[in-house]
Amino acid sequence: MNGIESPAVIGAGLMGKAIAKHQAEHGYQVLLIEIDPGQRETARRELKEFNVTVSSAYPELETRDFIIEAVFEDLNLKKEVLRKASSVARNETIIATNTSSLQVKDMIDEIANPSRFLGVHYNNPADFNPIVEIIETKYTDKALASRTEKWIASTGKHTVRCADTPCFVLNRQSLPFINEAARCLDIATAGQIDFVAKKKVGVALGPFEVMNMVGLNVIKAASRNLEVLGRGYASSRHLQEMNDDNWEIEEVKQVDKEITMLITRRLRGAMIFSGKDIIDRKLCNRNDLDMICKSALGYEKSSPEWLEILEPSVIKKLVDQFITSQ
Structure with missing residues (x-):
């Protein structure tokens, strides 16, 4: 697998919708997972002109090669979401957290095969702000991190490698x-x-x-x-x-x-x-x-x-x- 072809975003809040929109604007068919019915309908309405499928079904993540969670900045919530995503994702699928202030290492235990896990922090507003921070853990596969970084750069973002510290840079x-x-x-x-x-x-x-x-x-x-x-x-x-x-x-x-x-x-x-x-x-x-x-x-x-x-x-x-x- 060389590039990323089928991205998915978990969480249809302000950040998740903007990430999905950005990826769709660069030619990708994006899956956006949201369990809250109200937020799901809002996302469908706001993203109806973009190639984004909004769903509540985690099993649909099985077909995706890149999954990023963008739920609220709560460690327990993020762990739960990542655990569910990891349980249905293919073993080679890249899984990322968009956390802005928590440490990536604190979520590793939820990921089967932690070598495919890293931090990919889009900054608000994600469809406009040019900076994306890339955060590896000690388990992250270096080639996978480089491939992720190259793909993000191909969508018009400037990537910055950061240490895994609270709030990054x-x-x-x-x-x-x-x-x-x-x-x-x-x-x-x-x-x-x-x-x-x-x-x-x-x-x-x-x-x-x-x-x-x-x-x-x-x-x-x-x-x-x-x-x-x-x-x-x-x-x-x-x-x-x-x-x-x-x-x-x-x-x-x-x-x-x-x-x-x-x-x-x-x-x-x-x-x-x-x-x-x-x-x-x-x-x-x-x-x-x-x-x-x-x-x-x-x-x-x-x-x-x-x-x-x-x-x-x-x-x-x-x-x-x-x-x-x-």
Whole structure:
């Protein structure tokens, strides 16, 4: 088997539908498995113009050569789904998890023949965001991982090899920034923080816009999972206590100068902290992190660039201020 010809996705939530859509747009007939009747019907309606078959029947996975789960970010749920998929899939079928914050190694026990299992993390929105993270375990067959990576690249994605650590690289870079934005609610409104982030920090979308787009439940779960990393990776109380589906982001045309400076320093510190940590721990190479920051996260300047531009004393001050704010 050289290429991948018959992909399947498990989970018809926001991410699963987008992955299925992306694969169908690149010429594949995609099977999308969803057990919830309401989500199944929504997926059929939204994907009716694409070559996607929506079903609840796991046995249909037997004919597929690539299966990726994209259910909610809950370890027990993902284990259950992977166990069911593995029980019906052919022995040579590639099985992947799209987890954004859990470790791939924690799901290995559910897979018969773990050499065909790996992490393939599409980033939100999956049909638009150009970055896909590839995560091997110690059991993953190297040739299989390379074949998967080549296939994903053939569908127009940029692949990045990442170590199997919580939140991999992209979310490890972005979540401290997002949580620090939420902590800034102590001094400003969501609209003011987004305004400063876009105008002064240099991001394409404000952090509250990003949270509303991705989904607060997804951001909350990933942020809690990231806390195992300790210092610098605390989740915001404001975020975790938010009960509404979306942040209310008011239109802002100007922000007080002193507040602007405070927000800018805190967000820049968060951006630099995680970038430095990723590079220091060699979780990916410098150029891949630069691409993630610019292509996936919409940063005008990447964290590696800021680390190269700023004096070490300035970097230390910004990072220390960020950690103190937690």
